[in-house]
Amino acid sequence: MSVNNDVYDVIVVGSGPAGQKAAIQAAKGGKRVAICEQAREIGGACVHQGTIPSKALHERAIERYKAGKQFAELSSARQRYQGSLSELIGEVTHIIKAHDSYMTEQLVRNGIHIIHGRASFDDPHTLKVRHTDGKTSTIRTNFVVLENGSKPRAPEHVAIDHENICGSDSILSLAYLPQTMIVLGGGVIACEYASVFALLGVQVTLVDRNARPLGFLDADLTSRFRDYFEQHGGVFIGEADVVDERFDGVSQVESTFKDGSILRTDKAMCSLGRISQVDGLRIENSGVKVNDRKLIDVDANGRTNVPHIFAAGDVIGPPSLASAAMEQGRCVACAIQGVDSGKFSEYIPTGIYSVPELASVGLTEAQAQQRYPGAVVGRSNFKEIARGQIAQAQEGMLKLVMTPEWDLVGIHAVGPFASERVHIGQMGLLSGAKIDTYIENVFNFPTHAESYRVAALDAHGALSKATSRLAVA
Numbered sequence: 001m002s003v004n005n006d007v008y009d010v011i012v013v014g015s016g017p018a019g020q021k022a023a024i025q026a027a028k029g030g031k032r033v034a035i036c037e038q039a040r041e042i043g044g045a046c047v048h049q050g051t052i053p054s055k056a057l058h059e060r061a062i063e064r065y066k067a068g069k070q071f072a073e074l075s076s077a078r079q080r081y082q083g084s085l086s087e088l089i090g091e092v093t094h095i096i097k098a099h100d101s102y103m104t105e106q107l108v109r110n111g112i113h114i115i116h117g118r119a120s121f122d123d124p125h126t127l128k129v130r131h132t133d134g135k136t137s138t139i140r141t142n143f144v145v146l147e148n149g150s151k152p153r154a155p156e157h158v159a160i161d162h163e164n165i166c167g168s169d170s171i172l173s174l175a176y177l178p179q180t181m182i183v184l185g186g187g188v189i190a191c192e193y194a195s196v197f198a199l200l201g202v203q204v205t206l207v208d209r210n211a212r213p214l215g216f217l218d219a220d221l222t223s224r225f226r227d228y229f230e231q232h233g234g235v236f237i238g239e240a241d242v243v244d245e246r247f248d249g250v251s252q253v254e255s256t257f258k259d260g261s262i263l264r265t266d267k268a269m270c271s272l273g274r275i276s277q278v279d280g281l282r283i284e285n286s287g288v289k290v291n292d293r294k295l296i297d298v299d300a301n302g303r304t305n306v307p308h309i310f311a312a313g314d315v316i317g318p319p320s321l322a323s324a325a326m327e328q329g330r331c332v333a334c335a336i337q338g339v340d341s342g343k344f345s346e347y348i349p350t351g352i353y354s355v356p357e358l359a360s361v362g363l364t365e366a367q368a369q370q371r372y373p374g375a376v377v378g379r380s381n382f383k384e385i386a387r388g389q390i391a392q393a394q395e396g397m398l399k400l401v402m403t404p405e406w407d408l409v410g411i412h413a414v415g416p417f418a419s420e421r422v423h424i425g426q427m428g429l430l431s432g433a434k435i436d437t438y439i440e441n442v443f444n445f446p447t448h449a450e451s452y453r454v455a456a457l458d459a460h461g462a463l464s465k466a467t468s469r470l471a472v473a
Helices: 019-029 045-047 049-071 085-109 188-197 219-231 321-338 365-371 386-390 418-430 452-473
Strands: 002-013 033-037 113-116 116-121 127-128 138-147 149-153 163-166 180-184 203-207 235-239 242-247 253-257 262-265 267-272 275-276 307-309 350-352 358-362 376-381 397-402 410-416
Touching: 002 019, 019 033, 019 085, 019 138, 045 116, 049 188, 085 113, 085 321, 127 253, 138 163, 138 321, 149 188, 163 242, 163 307, 180 188, 180 242, 180 253, 180 262, 188 203, 188 219, 188 267, 188 350, 219 235, 219 358, 219 410, 307 321, 350 418, 358 418, 365 397, 365 410, 376 452, 386 452, 397 452, 418 452
Parallel strands: 002 033, 002 138, 033 113, 138 307, 163 267, 180 203, 180 267, 203 235
Antiparallel strands: 116 127, 127 138, 149 275, 242 253, 253 262, 350 358, 358 410, 376 397, 397 410
């Protein structure tokens, strides 16, 4: 049965971070907007399988770890979380439902029509929606915003069954906390889950083809992550290939390495990247071109090769961050309305909710040395900051990278509140601040922010020594 609906100014396909912001921005500009979402809930993978669940589990795991550490007798033995995984997952589910309810209310409040069903193109201006009850509806629109998101890549050599071998979207469906686990991948999602499960007492083996996990980050951050991961019983195996992984049919997952060795664990997680979701969209009927990586190419305003069709979020590729996707969605809606959205910032921060937490914005030390010979760094260890002692947040560091001309070009943080702490430096980058900015201004005492002044003084001292050596030479 087919039902014809009204014409909309803007149809947004997908309700992830980019889709939500695009819809709201367009609605606030007076457009008649609808969102097509194939799932029953709003928010996409970000809310239901990715960003929110992993971060919520991260917070709950740290809370349980601190509680166990506080009341346990002093011992060198590793602690294992004694509760059930379902207890933790139950709390995460409650957070997801609350966030979903808030987002739905926000969309409705802005007059956005929510259509649940799978959308596909009939022609560049017409979408057919197949609803969960089997009915279909046809809707026409002046503009389309594609925000289909992404899904975990499923390599042929990994027999994912979502029970014994999970993908990153199904890992939270585990019925119990395993004794042992292997995680394939060294990217953000892999390291977040691997470190959280290790903190809960699972013997986790993290395997990646690269020499170090999170190789795109500053080397100081990745080394501290690995040290902390291994202190909590985790094992990292770099420069290694798992060529076959499958459940043995009894109780163990067998992971076979390229050298022929086999690792047997209770559970496994595969996190070897994500791919965009354009399948089923019948995108060929729209005229939009998809490149060989199944990504949609767009211009600076998010416009595809078809002038009235835009795209944002994971479907257009890196940086594949929820924060960046939100801004992309806003910019797309501004372009549709002919409104200047402002310059999209080159300083997009990265926040990784592993244990320990990691955050970065700007150039790494190695990148700065290549671009600005003579670049120096300044560090502040949280154990030397009074607020770190008070809040028992002593494990971590802030690192500032600056040029020989004292220009701040990179900020990197590891440890408690790293993802929050990095934004002070981000504002400095955006305003073109020099290192003096953090030396000559007063910070509240005691605060976590004080670490900026300590790191800036350290950088200043390092640069002064380097200048003195050059003068002598």
